[in-house]
Amino acid sequence: MKNILHICIVDDDDIYKYALTKSVATLLEGNQVSLFANGEDTLDHILTHQNDLAALPDIILLDIDMPVMDGFQFLEEYEKIAHSLAKKITIYMVSSSVDPEDVIRAKSFETVTDYISKPLNENKFESILSEL
Template sequence: MSKNYSFCIVDDDDVYQFTIKKTINSLNIAKNIMAFSDGEEALNFMIENLHNDEELPDVILLDINMPIMDGFQFMEEYIKIKPKLDKKITIYMISSSVDASDVERANKISEVSDYIIKPIKEGQIQSILLELSNQ
């Protein structure tokens, strides 16, 4: 797991953003961590950098419940721009929701690698890295 990855955190919770950045940094595996407080901000960034693989993240940690554009709305729009992307981006939906309908809805989106219930733990980040290194 020597490769460093670029992470994108899309979550409106500042405390969560802080703690997940700290967790990722403690593992010494991030070349970059960007954060957006809603799906629209993240989507706009993706569109602006469609052909700039260096700027685009390797991994997106996407919250479901956010103002302006939630995680599911983000995914609807992401699916539209995905064919224009040259880079493979791995997306994990991260939520405090244990509602079975949210989990099922996320699992139906083929672009979502997994649904992880907050708080995300260091071991879960390591599992994500293992999956990435096997791709």
């Protein structure tokens, strides 16, 4: 039996979010998907539901460049609360940036599992899901 996952996509690009959900639709089928446009909304959701296993995502696919609170700002705040959450959340930084400094900075966060260059294709997404 397949585990049901809660997947959270945090990106301000609505076209990218739409394209990603369509391109990996078969892998998302039956899983819960939450979409957020910035880190602040995501952090608010996590804080509101920090003790609710079902409401907390299993995976966060996090962009870097977003308004209000970017991916790095989100990670700085998230790492302060990660220990108090009801479950461990796996975070992947997913960005179109190929700047080596962004990659190094993303990987410097204890809570970041990996840095993935956009676009996130079906094979890579399937690999992420299989690692859980």
